[in-house]
Ligand SMILES: NC(=O)C1=CN([C@@H]2O[C@H](COP(=O)(O)OP(=O)(O)OC[C@H]3O[C@@H](n4cnc5c(N)ncnc54)[C@H](OP(=O)(O)O)[C@@H]3O)[C@@H](O)[C@H]2O)C=CC1
């Protein structure tokens with residue numbers, strides 16, 4: 241890709257995306273530039289990733305064709321104030337924060353900048369990301385296609401209407417945390433039942449990955465796949481019955497709803 245890609249912020253999510261696109265061969269490390277606040281991060285990223293990194297947000301904003309804002313939501317206002325006059329009219333700005341709306345971006349910039357609101361997730365680090373995007377009216381189809389190419393280099397990407405963006409963290413950005421909790425709980429149980437910890441994580445995470453692959457590759461309804469595991473009078477149905485009794489599915493629904501509610505609060509400017 242012959243676009244200059246810049247990341248303002250180079251923490252967990254920025255690094256996951258950068259590593260993902262380098263591993264995919266989309267860009268060379270030396271063609272990516274980033275900024276961070278601390279010397280500690282700047283030194284670490286220089287050593288580990290080999291990208292250009294400094295604390296000069298203005299220069300990065302001026303020089304980037306695709307500018308990712310990989311900073312925490314509460315830092316957005318300050319950083320946009322700093323860079324808004326440096327961002328060129330042909331630059332595409334990509335947000336990755338929950339609750340930063342396209343309207344809020346327009347207001348912060350005080351003009352019509354090309355903006356794509358996105359929500360990636362950290363599995364991008366290993367090429368298994370799931371990102372959801374929503375462009376504003378000033379992004380041309382070709383520009384959206386280029387940004388999709390970036391996101392698809394480290395996983396899968398979908399475009400949705402902005403009204404769905406507050407629900408997106410619960411299904412992509414935040415959802416890996418819920419799955420890690422599931423894996424941890426399953427592995428803890430395995431350890432309690434005598435498995436060594438490392439074997440427990442290997443077995444459980446492979447089973448989780450396999451189940452996800454079955455849903456994706458067979459196209460079958462998850463309920464049908466679940467039924468195929470349940471032998472009459474067997475072990476699985478005993479586990480399924482107990483999980484229903486303790487409200488497993490309801491717990492997931494409530495967790496995801498709380499996640500979406502928090503995104504809505506952030507979108508409304510609540511701290
Ligand atoms: N973590 C995740 O799983 C996901 C995160 N996101 C979103 O990604 C964004 C970043 O999150 P995450 O990567 O986890 O956060 P981190 O805290 O790991 O990274 C934030 C980065 O921003 C840098 N930074 C802070 N202030 C400035 C500034 N003024 N100028 C330049 N750089 C600055 C920090 O520098 P330093 O390192 O020096 O402190 C750090 O490198 C958030 O908006 C979050 O909502 C979206 C999807 C998933």
Ligand SMILES: O=C(O)[C@@H]1CCC=N1
Nearest residue numbers: 337338409412413414
């Ligand atoms: O927790 C958060 O707010 C961010 C957005 C999705 C994942 N991390």
